[in-house]
Amino acid sequence: MAEVSVTINGRVYRMACDPGQEDHLARLGRELDQRISQLRDSFGEIGDTRLAVMAAIMVADELAELKRRLRSADQEIQSLKDARERAAQRNEEGERALAEILESTAERIERLAQSLNGGPNGSVALG
Numbered sequence: 001m002a003e004v005s006v007t008i009n010g011r012v013y014r015m016a017c018d019p020g021q022e023d024h025l026a027r028l029g030r031e032l033d034q035r036i037s038q039l040r041d042s043f044g045e046i047g048d049t050r051l052a053v054m055a056a057i058m059v060a061d062e063l064a065e066l067k068r069r070l071r072s073a074d075q076e077i078q079s080l081k082d083a084r085e086r087a088a089q090r091n092e093e094g095e096r097a098l099a100e101i102l103e104s105t106a107e108r109i110e111r112l113a114q115s116l117n118g119g120p121n122g123s124v125a126l127g
Contacts, residue, residue, distance in 0.1 A: 008033045009040075009048055035059070 001016045006029025017025045035055040040046075043054075 004029075006030075006033075009036045009051065032059075 002019045002022050003014055003016055004022045004025045005012050005014050006026060007013075008029055013029075015025060015029075032055060035058060036051050039051050039054050039058075043051075
């Protein structure tokens, strides 16, 4: 386990973390310290515990908003996937219909060419 010292509200806390997470944990500590400093600037000295609770509530509120936005984005992604699937199905149906039309047209052209060339055995039918 790695260890990091973070300073929050003027106090140093020694914390353990997974190796490689030291910078991330230090950055989180700095962000929390900034929030507490901003709250102290806005509300004055209202007590360390109260400042920490207010900062925690602010972080929880942001987290709740991000979760809401993530759910909304997930729903939009699913909606787009569904629309893409429906479009692909329509495209396949269109391709099948076009293939049938082309095949039918080719058969008609073949029959017309045979009749213009005198029938299936090449003899000209005089009418």
